[in-house]
Amino acid sequence: MSAGEGGLDVPRAAGVELEGVTKSFGPNLALDGLSLDVPAGEFLVLLGPSGCGKTTVLRLVAGLEEPTRGVVRIGDQVMNGVDPKERDVAMVFQSYALYPHLSVRRNIEFPLRSRHVDARERMRLVAEVSSALQIGSLLDRKPAEISGGQRQRVALARAIVRRPRVFLMDEPLSNLDAQLRVEMRAELVELHQRLGSTILYVTHDQVEAMTMGDRIAIMNHGVLQQVDTPEKVHDRPANAFVAGFIGSPPMNILAGVVEPVTGDTAPARSPTPADRSVGGTDAGALVSVGMPGGSIPLGGPLAEAVLSRGLASVIVGVRPEHVSIDPAGSLAASVTLVESLGHERHVVCRLEAGQLVVARLAAREAVPRTGERVSLSFSAEHLQLFEPDTEARIDV
Amino acid sequence: MSDTRRRRRLGEAALGYVFVLPALAVFGVFVFYPLVKTFVLGFYRTPPFPNLPSHFVGLSQYGSVLTSPAFLDSLWRTVLFVLFTVPLGIALGVALALLAHQRLAGIRIFRTIFSSTVATSVAVASVIFYTLLNPEVGLLSYWLGGRGGAGILQSPTLALPAVSVVTIWQNLGFVFILMSAALQSIPDDLMDAARVDGSSMWYRFWHVTLPLLSPTVFFAVVVGTIGSFQAFGQIDLLTQGGPNNHTDVLIYSLYQQAFVFNNTGVAAVMSVLLFAILLLLTAVQFRFFERRVFYGR
Structure with a gap:
């Protein structure tokens, strides 16, 4: 050659x-x-x-x-x-x-x-x-x-x-x-x-x-x-590794325990009708992923996937653009840092378990001060799930 | 205001001189004074018997030494000795350094062996080779087929090469360490790039390794040349300038003039000439070879 x-x-x-x-x-x-x-x-x-x-x-x-x-x-x-x-x-x-x-x-x-x-x-x-x-x-x-x-x-x-x-x-x-x-x-x-x-x-x-x-x-x-x-x-x-490596800032990766949700304690941000239709009317199909300071509610297909696999715990991935600061949110956190990039802001919050979660907000949105206690809510249709042991993606 | 500042500055300068003074004193007594004294000694003819006054003869003694066949023969032998020892010694040092630069198991052992002669004195080296070259019991003599015959150190043709080999051997450790250090300062990326760029090992050596080693090689040439011009111990211990003056290099004949014949005038002239030759040679080396040297990035 x-x-x-x-x-x-x-x-x-x-x-x-x-x-x-x-x-x-x-x-x-x-x-x-x-x-x-x-x-x-x-x-x-x-x-x-x-x-x-x-x-x-x-x-x-x-x-x-x-x-x-x-x-x-x-x-x-x-x-x-x-x-x-x-x-x-x-x-x-x-x-x-x-x-x-x-x-x-x-x-x-x-x-x-x-x-x-x-x-x-x-x-x-x-x-x-x-x-x-x-x-x-x-x-x-x-x-x-x-x-x-x-x-x-x-x-x-x-x-x-x-x-x-x-x-x-x-x-x-x-x-x-x-x-x-x-x-x-x-x-x-x-x-x-x-x-x-x-x-x-x-x-x-x-x-x-x-x-x-x-x-x-x-x-x-x-x-x-x-x-x-x-x-x-x-x-x-x-x-979960790929999820946490790609994106700027990368996806938030949060591990938690699978908990059934009863009607009274339904999450503040309830699943959309579309989610409910896939998950069925059975209230048992709705679960949330619990962690210190609150939980992340899972909608229809995600809940279904978790339940059908019989998982006791699961890893949730959510991109910063799908995290919002919402008084009616389901997870408590405190703001540790606000980074302004001009066209957007990255709010870095610390959960009660010590883990950091980044929320990406448009520049015009009101931004909390550093140290402030806030609640986070998550856009249910954009959540991704990963196996707790292998960290492999759970396809829904 | 400015007066106190000036005084303070003066005080600082004085302190500086006080610190320099011990070194200056040592240099003065052991370097500068002998240097000047040597020049002066060369202007006086040493009397044939001690205790007689020496005569001022000016530069005429320089003329007679420069034209004496003994001096010129000795100079020629010295040049031969330098030509034997310097290029070969550096080439061997580079070759060993390249070998030891390979990433192989146990290479550290070889590095230690290759650099070991740096811890060997001239006297030790000479005694080792004196024994090896002994015509009766020497292993090297035996291997070289000289058993029972004339010894190598006693041969008019082989004595100078033999002394050169001892010198190369003794300097090898130092050259090896120099070249190894220089090789290690060449980034691995450069050699990798040259490999991927499709060059052969030979091409890489001539076009990448050697140019980047050139400052070190140049240094080794300059220092090695000066060192070889001043070689004394191995000659004195192995051949005493013999056989029949065939290893009578400049320094050795200078030593004989000074300490055997007690002719300090001639010895002083020879030292000054040696100094002048080395100065000139080093200047020439810098003038003509340094342009081929690549210094840093």
Whole structure:
């Protein structure tokens, strides 16, 4: 397999497949039986907290690490034991990893020179990629003489210049300031559309993941939690971890005990007629999830799901936009912090059990003061439930 | 107001000088005074017998030393010795450092072994090699096929290379530690990037590793050159300049002039010349090689 085959002008995206990949570093398990199929041309974002194994996935695909068990394929070819230079992938590092002693031009040329591309072709390719990334005027400078954003572009140019089959990007935007990060996000998405290449993109920033990825793979402790489109991951998280990781601010996750609700103690915010119709007229189908300071009432289908599974306790997930501060609310809390973002406010409340719940209010809504005792109510139709033991989503 | 401030500043300066004084005194007695005295000694011809007055001869003694075949031969042997020891020593040090940089089980043991000669004195190194090279009982002599024959240290062609090998061996630990530290300061990301960028191990060494090691290599060349020009212990212990002056390097013949022949005038001239040569050589190294050195980011 040679890098030059197929011509450098032809987009040569290849799919990436990991099959039951386990990687351990001594006693530490970095990846545990990971299977992931990335079709050619997809922009897949690997998302997770630091140390979840997402960078290890990139290094395994790049060939910088070998899997302890399992198979890595690029374009249907098994890559186990294949040297990085034979894999025809390009990697953009968080640190950019520019060669400090070489000019920008020589940095971009490095992969071409390594592959003995002749001088005229090198000139042409560098000119092409540097004009596309608007770094044509920097070619004779050293990396130390250009800004962080420019270094980022040079690192990208070095990856793009040889049209690899797969791009691997390891938190490439995390060293940029906020504004530049938003700009580069859009540019990367555009670049992906133009090149049609396969991109594996690692980030711990869920906003980046949501805005850039065709699909998002969420990882935790070396285990893949969910792979799906940004919408699906947001609206139907596979488990409580995903639910609590996605969204800004993320979903509130509250565990409680399942309690039957009798007519007299019906929750202040009673289920809608639609809920009642699914749950039936039987008052026993209405339950609430109790915790210190009150409870969260569950409407028809949710209550049904809890009862049919015979759960004694359950985890409730509710997004901040579906929590409101309501004198008639069902759960007592005290306000610990109000964050104003201009167009909206995040009210951080502490429950009696000590847990924090975030409510997202429009800027025009009245906001309680810090320290004030409030009641919270929850939009019944937007609640999500998770198993208490496995934290897996309960589909209703 | 400003007067008190000035007085205070003066007081502070005086205190500063008081702190510097001990170091200045030590340097003065042991460095500056001998330095000046050496220059002065070179202007006087040492009398043939002690207790006779020495004659001021000006620069003529410099001329006679510079044109004497003994000095020029000795200088040439010193240059050969430097050329044997410095490039080879640094190349070996870099090679060992690269080997020990691998992430392998038990590599720490090798690191310790490779750096161990730094804790070995010249005398110890010389005695070890003296024994190894002994024509009667030496293991190295035996392996090299010289059992019973003429010893390596007694051979006119092999004595200087043999002394060079001892010197390289003795300096290896220091060079290894220098190069290991420099290698560790190269970010792993750079080497990973170069691997993914499709470069071979050889290409990576020449185009990434070596340029980033260049400040350390340059330092090792400068310090190593000065060190080799001043090598004395191993020569004195192994060959005493022999056989037939074939290992009679500058410092050794200087030592003989001063302490065997008691010709302090000539010895002083030789020290000044050695000083001048080293100064010139170091300047040349900075002028011509430093431009190939890449300092930091």
